Amino acid sequence: MTDAPLLIVGASMAGLRTAEGARRAGYAGPIEFLGAEAHAPYNRPPLSKELLQTEGHGHDEVAFPIRSALEQGVTWTLGRAAASLDISRRVVIDEAGDEHPYRALAIATGLRPKPLPVDGHALTGIHVLRTLDDAVGLRTSLRPGANVVILGSGFVGCEIAATAAKNGCAVSVVTQSAVPLERALGPELGGEVRRRHEAHGVRFFPRDGLFGLVGDPCVERVILSSGVMLECDVLVVAIGSDPNTEWLAGSGLDVSDGVLVDGGLRALTAEGAVVPDVFAVGDVARYPNPLFDGVARRVEHWNLPTETGKRAGQLIAAHLAGENCEPLAAAGFAPLPSFWSDQYDMHLLAFGMTYLADRRELVAGALDDECVVEYHRGDALVGVCGIGMRSLVQSYRSRFSVPTAAV
Amino acid sequence: MIKIDVDMNKCQHYGQCVFEAPEVFQLNADDKLEYQAQAPDEMLADLEAAADVCPMQAITITQA
Structure with missing residues (x-):
């Protein structure tokens, strides 16, 4: 052949x-x-x-x-x-x-994307976001005044929340974690991300989940595990892949x-x-x-x-x-992961695998302004994330290296 | 020569390109991107790498 x-x-x-x-x-x-x-x-x-x-x-x-x-x-x-x-x-x-x-x-x-974790009863108005076609389908639903419920508070969920809020939607985020981006960035930065979303009118329902949906033929309300009922024209499922x-x-x-x-x-x-x-x-x-x-x-x-x-x-x-x-x-393959996220006027930039950390340290700036947070596991630096302060975040790239014993 | 265009409407000054081709791309003291519009042909691989890693895909590389 x-x-x-x-x-x-x-x-x-x-x-x-x-x-x-x-x-x-x-x-x-x-x-x-x-x-x-x-x-x-x-x-x-x-x-x-x-x-x-x-x-x-x-x-x-x-x-x-x-x-x-x-x-x-x-x-x-x-x-x-x-x-x-x-x-x-x-x-x-x-x-x-x-x-x-x-x-x-x-x-x-x-x-x-992982699918809706409860029975969707074939209702319309339920979205995921991975492909271009998904995005075009969701875009037409994010009308000003629409009640948008986002299940999940990872990067995809948070960015959709910010975009929907900017579009004039009434946005609720339902998440299993205590704060958004908790697994990726830890409770301190996650708490700050929540604060900034709330300043734009986004409501959070932490440590909660989806119990069921009501509507016909389009979703109209969602019932949370806590018993809270939310008006819902658009449900976005963003709970991982x-x-x-x-x-x-x-x-x-x-x-x-x-x-x-x-x-x-x-x-x-x-x-x-x-x-x-x-x-x-x-x-x-x-x-x-x-x-x-x-x-x-x-x-x-x-x-x-x-x-x-x-x-x-x-x-x-x-x-x-x-x-x-x-x-x-x-010959070792050791790529340095890098990621970023834009939400409102907040620009996050990170390197490494922040979610491996057992300890986080604010090393520059202030959380409610611009800042840099280091992520450590034991004695090793495993990640860095900044809000703004890009030159400082960039300067960390050279600090990630393969330990000699692992080569 | 290679021509370098950065769409400054797209650029969010993340500076990922700086790491791939520091001869052409720099962040200034205000963390804003500055770049040279031309570079010699032998920099093609570095410049393509810089275009590849741009989160906003704002960099266009053209071989003259």
Whole structure:
């Protein structure tokens, strides 16, 4: 099958960066993208912000530019989900039954939002936000005066809350945690985020959940576990994501939580053996990061699809050129996660894995103004987050390094 | 030469680009982005990396 392409399942940012990385490293052969969404790769962060508040914005505003290296030799099969993988025949079968052979396979199928945790009674007015189509569907509902209930207070929930409040909606956030962003940023910054949302009229229902929905045919009220009843025209479910790996069931890959890969982004079996010619990138990949420890994790921060894609592309190019990839794969992969969030006039910027911390320390500024918080686990710095103060936050990048013992 | 455009309507001055191509991008004393509009061809990989990591996708790289 020497004519078979580098097959990238998931026409996503991670998939795009994998293709670019392979080209940059010298792979000139065919590339095929197989994507469940109808759209070419686009940038997701604006979906909860600009795109959600700007009528008329669509794929053009968020599409990634396709660089000249990918103008030739690339096939786009979009609007078609993968259904199964046969590693012995080196073929992916799509939902229509068509076969897509590969010389190398990059899995970039990403995540999907966790569903409504209670019976939705097929009511309308219930939304999630992951895709462009989700955002366009939600946007038309965020009318001034609409009662918007957001379940979940992670980054997606908080950003939708801020956008909806700016749009003039009456916003309530229902969350299991005590404060928004608690797991990611801890109680101090989370409390400050709550204060800023409340200053914009957002109501919080902490340590609470969804008990049931009332309405016909559109949701009209939600009943919380605490017994509180809220008027609700729009319910947004933002309680995290699950990896899209059902299509890999029975393939031989370890998909117990995303696709387990080694430091070379090469897929592994449950026994830890490298699966020939199969790589995974982006949100769906679970890999160890020696910057922190040896635990394989899925990390959902925005820069990691790019980091994993670039590295996988480099390995794939070497592999397809017949080179021995072992030294490259063994050279540690230690990307520094970075993430940011814009809510109102608050600009959060963070590096590292703040949620691994057992101790937090305000090292500059004040929480209710601009500030920088360090996140420590034992003696090790595991993260930093700032409100504003970007130069200071940026200066921390050089302070994350792989411990000598872990190299 | 490579031409560098930053859409300052999109840019939120996160400075991620500064790390990838400090010769071209800097944050000034007010934490605002400053950049050079041109760079030599050999910086292409760094500049593409800077464009890739921009959270707002505000950077356009064009090879003249």
